[in-house]
Amino acid sequence: MRYADYKMSHEEVIIKINSLRSEINFHNHRYYIEDDPEISDRDYDLMMRNLIRLESEYPELITADSPTQRVGAKPQTDFSEVAHRIPLLSLGNSFNDEEFESWYKKTISTLNLNDTELSCELKIDGLAVSLLYENGVFVQGATRGNGTTGEDITLNLKTINSIPLKLIGNYPRTLEVRGEVYFPKSHFIDFNNARKEKGLKEYANPRNTAAGSLRQLNASVTAERPLDIFIYGYGWSEGSHYAFENHFDSLIYLKSLGFKINKSNFLARNIAEAKDFYQRWVDERHNIDYECDGIVFKINDLQMQEILGSIGREPRWAIAYKFPADRTETQLLDIKVNVGRTGSINPYAILSPINLGGVTIKQATLHNEEYIKSKDLRIGDWVYVERAGEVIPQVIGSNISKRTGKEINFSMPEKCPSCLHATTKNPDEAALYCTNISCPAQMVRLIEHFISKAAMDIDGMGGKTGISLIENNLIKNISDIYNLKKEDLVELERMGDKSSDNLISAIEASKNRNLSNLIFGLGIKHVGSEIADILSNHFEHIDKLINASIEELEEIDLIGPQISKSIVDYFNIPENQFIISTMKKYGVNVRHIKNTTPENMGILENKRFVITGKLDNFSRSEITKIIKDLGGAITSKVSAQTDYLIVGIDPGSKLQQATQLEIPIINESDFLLLIKPVK
Ligand SMILES: [Zn+2]
CATH class of the missing domain: 2.40.50.140 (Nucleic acid-binding proteins)
Structure with a gap:
């Protein structure tokens, strides 16, 4: 701790850590399970930062259920086996109304009933997992495996924010639940495109992506993927718990413990209602953010489930009715x-x-x-x-x-x-x-890429305009874009006076993009926007990147041999160097612009800061300028109106004042996180 003047007592630390944890858990639940956050992402991040800092100072206070423990473990070399105490069954299928009705008739006649309640649940196409809790703390997670033995993927499951690390409410001493982990459809295409840009193999569908993500030996890889889960069943428990008469009630109980249960679950009173539910979802399933390949119907009454039992691995009390x-x-x-x-x-x-x-x-x-x-x-x-x-x-x-x-x-x-x-x-x-570096087909694609939003963001040059610029020999490479004149443009088909003016000013504006946009725009193989950001931050000037050796590049985090070679190969081609020097000549920005970017403009609007102690990265005037540029204000005294106290080395009495007023205390890295552009 660099601002070591004020030191909390050990008891105060424990109280602070506990209160931060329960607050973070609460907001985590609001965000990931209720889908109804109460605070901003930034405030959440800051609480998390505070907790991480306290725990790094007092590592003996770290517990397995701390929200900081979702990621961070060392990569594993293998997954160990987990024996399921009660097997994870697989379901029998039906593919049409006839098969479904025949299952139902057989079932109610075995039970001597005319009708019975059915729990109707969407069958999510993901990966079945089992989660084990001891005294409310998540201790082990496993894949379904062959039903009796699975693989221990606890570390990977911990990274899924909708899996509670600590239960709330009235939980039994030991509890095992089952759920389905899935990869949201909305992230699938972007995720695959990013992989393609990095030269990695693409996944075939969201289900494979979920499976591949859960089988990562390095949990920090899993953590970067937007996995989610729905809990669909009670496994077993020991110690006091509520006794349920039916399955649907057990799901409501699991929800009260903090688990994420699918809101679409429905209790049908008879087969007619069950069939209606199925019909509704035949089309409706296209509008939800996960792949769903059918409806699972379960006999709701648990006593009846017991009577029915299972044949082999398939329960007789449940069936999956697949969608066409x-x-x-x-x-x-x-x-x-x-x-x-x-x-x-x-x-x-x-x-x-x-x-x-x-x-x-x-x-x-x-x-x-x-x-x-x-x-x-x-x-x-x-x-x-x-x-x-x-x-x-x-x-x-x-x-x-x-x-x-x-x-x-x-x-x-x-x-x-x-x-x-x-x-x-x-x-x-x-x-x-x-x-061939001057291949026309590649040039068309490269220009499309160069002018795209994530690159230089030049509006009005896409599609046919780009192609006709190439066909009319106005553009032979991307640097020629900056040599375009209005006279050239108005000559083109479909280009009026107005749209020519607009395009010229869009090109002019693009000269001020950040270095990362330019690097990404060059379209170097395996250099996606994420890698471009890293390179921009690291080298800060295009010339330094051009002169970087393979060894220098490989030393940078996340930049492997394939990317390094691709970058060096690219800049070894004289035409590419010429293109860059031409762009420089036309005034295209080739420097890394720090802190203030169009993305974080105004991000500190109405926020008041007080600074105490000496800062590592900024002089007082520098940080003042950044805060002002981003819409915030600096004051000299701590008051109830202060939003943040930034603390450096050898802080003064302001630290104690801020602590007393419970004003968030941040260090320089917190501050940098605070002003990081939102992507
Ligand atoms: Zn070619």
Whole structure:
């Protein structure tokens, strides 16, 4: 602790830590389970920071259920086995009303009933897990495995914010619950694109992404993924607990302990209501943020469940009624290729147009040559098409029984379809590349990328405008954008006086983007926006990045050999260096702009700061300027109106005053977190 003048007693520390933990747990529950936060993300982050700082000073006070313990453990080398005390059963399936009704009739006749209540729950396409709590503290989490033995993935499950580390309410001494972990659909495409940019293998669908995320040996990787969970069942318990008569009540009880239960769960009084529920979700399932492949129906009465028992691994008291698959069959008319921004030659399928889940599908990506070979796809084949994560059309295989012998095997072109340059393949990559730096197809893609929002954000140059600029020889590389004149633009088709003016001013404005936007905009292979940020922060000037060696690059966190090589290769090409020096000449910013960016503008609006002690990173005038630039104010005295006290080395009496007034006390790194642009 650098501001060591005021020291809390050990008891005060314990009280402070406990109160921070329960406050954080409360807000965590509001945010991740109730979906109804009460405080801002920033205030939450600050509480967390305070707790981390206190715990780092008093490591003996760290407990397994502390909210700081979601991430941070060292990577594992293996997962150990966990035996399930009560097996995690798998469900029998029905695929139509007839099968579902026949299950129901058999069940009620076994029970000698005319009708019975059914708990209706969405069947989430994720990964079943078991969670074990001792005295309300999460102690072990495991995969379903083969039902009797799973893998210990406690550390990874701890990173999921909707899994409570500490239960609330009246919990039994030992409790085991079951749930389904899933990867939200809304994050799937962005997540895969980011992986692609980094040169990593893409996931096929959200379910595989959830599974892959839970099987990471390094829990900090899992922590970066937006996994979520729904708890669907009571496993077993020891010590006092409520006795339930039915399953639905047990879910309500689990909710009272702080678990996330699906709000769509419904209690049907008879089979007619159950079928209505199913019908409603056949369409409705497309509007929720997780993949759902059917409805699970459970006999609600627990005593009846017991009577029914199970056959093998399948309970007789529950059934999954699957939705009709979002899959269809159509003809693969042709396989074509396009050229990506980094020169990759990408095959795609031309399909006989077909409706799938309300969308007409005419094309689908085929990824690369290996994909086509592994699925044995031939031109003319009848193929099965699905939408991964209900979004991306995918050809998943061919119907061999419909082959006529006239189907044609596909092979990748030896020449780039755009510039006819010979294509080459890196031994460590699946994709084929055109390495011609002035390939027109790559140029079109590169310009689209360069002007995109996350790069230089030049409005009005996309689509046909970009293409016609290239076709009219006005742009041969990205630096030519800055040499465009209004006279050139008005000559173009569809470009009036007004839109030419607008484009010129958009280009002018883009000269002030941060270095990270420029680095990302260059479209260097494997350098996504995240890596561009890291490089911008680290090198602070484009020239330093240009001159960086592979060794220097590899020393930076998160930058591996593949990315380093790609960066060095890029700047070794004289044309690329020329492009950058030309942009410099036109006044494009090539420096890292610290702190104040369009994203955090006004972020400290109405916030009052007081500073005490000497700061490491800033002089007083520097920090004053930053706070003012971002909309905040600095005052000299601590009062009830002060929002934050920033504490440096050798603080004065202000620290004690702020502590007494319970004003948030932050250090320089907290401050930097506070002003970090929101992405
Ligand atoms: Zn080419």
